[in-house]
Amino acid sequence: MKDTLTIALPKGKLYDEAIDLLAEAGLSTYGLKEDSRKLMFHHEAERLKYIICRPTDIPTFVEYGAADIGVVGKDTIVEQDKDIMELVDLKFGFCRFVVALPEEAARGRDLSQFNHRRVATKFPEVADAFFREKGMQVEIIKLHGNIELAPMVGLADMIVDIVSTGRTLRENNLVAVEEIFNATARLVANRVSYRLKHQRIQPLVEKVRQLVKDKEVRY
Numbered sequence: 001m002k003d004t005l006t007i008a009l010p011k012g013k014l015y016d017e018a019i020d021l022l023a024e025a026g027l028s029t030y031g032l033k034e035d036s037r038k039l040m041f042h043h044e045a046e047r048l049k050y051i052i053c054r055p056t057d058i059p060t061f062v063e064y065g066a067a068d069i070g071v072v073g074k075d076t077i078v079e080q081d082k083d084i085m086e087l088v089d090l091k092f093g094f095c096r097f098v099v100a101l102p103e104e105a106a107r108g109r110d111l112s113q114f115n116h117r118r119v120a121t122k123f124p125e126v127a128d129a130f131f132r133e134k135g136m137q138v139e140i141i142k143l144h145g146n147i148e149l150a151p152m153v154g155l156a157d158m159i160v161d162i163v164s165t166g167r168t169l170r171e172n173n174l175v176a177v178e179e180i181f182n183a184t185a186r187l188v189a190n191r192v193s194y195r196l197k198h199q200r201i202q203p204l205v206e207k208v209r210q211l212v213k214d215k216e217v218r219y
């Protein structure tokens, strides 16, 4: 399988756009969008293999070389800081990292008044770096999803989470008070694969770069 290229695709929000982009770049992607529970698709004639991963597991599959390349959000890359190569900003999957507070609590106050409080997040490393930089000491509570719930039930005073349309914050009476950084989907590669399979990876990278070059990022 030395010359088969294995691509890790994130199930979920980035899935369809990742497949559309790879198809546009000339890769065969048949079967990937069919309603199925299959986790691996082997396109033998094209020497391509796709594995379908949980988005947060993509850096692990790529770091260990179980996949040669993959698509993953910048938010996940920063949080996990795995030893992988980031090759292209794909300019979809736009979202912003924010600190958000309950509307009531935010009124007339700024973030510095929330020192020593509790923060719920799926991204403890991002949150920790942000509050350290601010010189604030907070207790970070790691959750795996539905972070917006935490302030409503008294589990935390504030959250660090990603926001796209802002709808989830609004519908849960939260307001963003600080922006941390913006994120989009990235094409990433395993370091060894990038060298050994350069002849397959590099033309794909060039093609993808060309395709997204003039695309505007909408945050």
Ligand SMILES: Nc1ncnc2c1ncn2[C@@H]1O[C@H](COP(=O)(O)OP(=O)(O)OP(=O)(O)O)[C@@H](O)[C@H]1O
Residues within 6 Å of the ligand: 010, 011, 012, 013, 014, 054, 055, 056, 057, 072, 073, 074, 075, 076, 093, 094, 095, 144, 162, 163, 164, 165, 183, 184, 185
């Ligand atoms: N509301 C959103 N709008 C646009 N992009 C988003 C949004 N939420 C997340 N993303 C981007 O899509 C990526 C995958 O998000 P998705 O919700 O599909 O998976 P997840 O639930 O975060 O992953 P896991 O199941 O592994 O915990 C995120 O890492 C981020 O880069």
Ligand SMILES: O=P(O)(O)OC[C@H]1O[C@H](OP(=O)(O)OP(=O)(O)O)[C@H](O)[C@@H]1O
Residues within 6 Å of the ligand: 144, 145, 146, 147, 148, 161, 162, 163, 164, 165, 166, 167, 168, 169
């Ligand atoms: O600004 P919006 O467009 O409303 O999107 C933001 C929401 O999207 C993400 O959650 P996701 O849907 O991935 O669910 P999760 O909380 O289970 O991770 C994020 O954690 C927010 O909750």
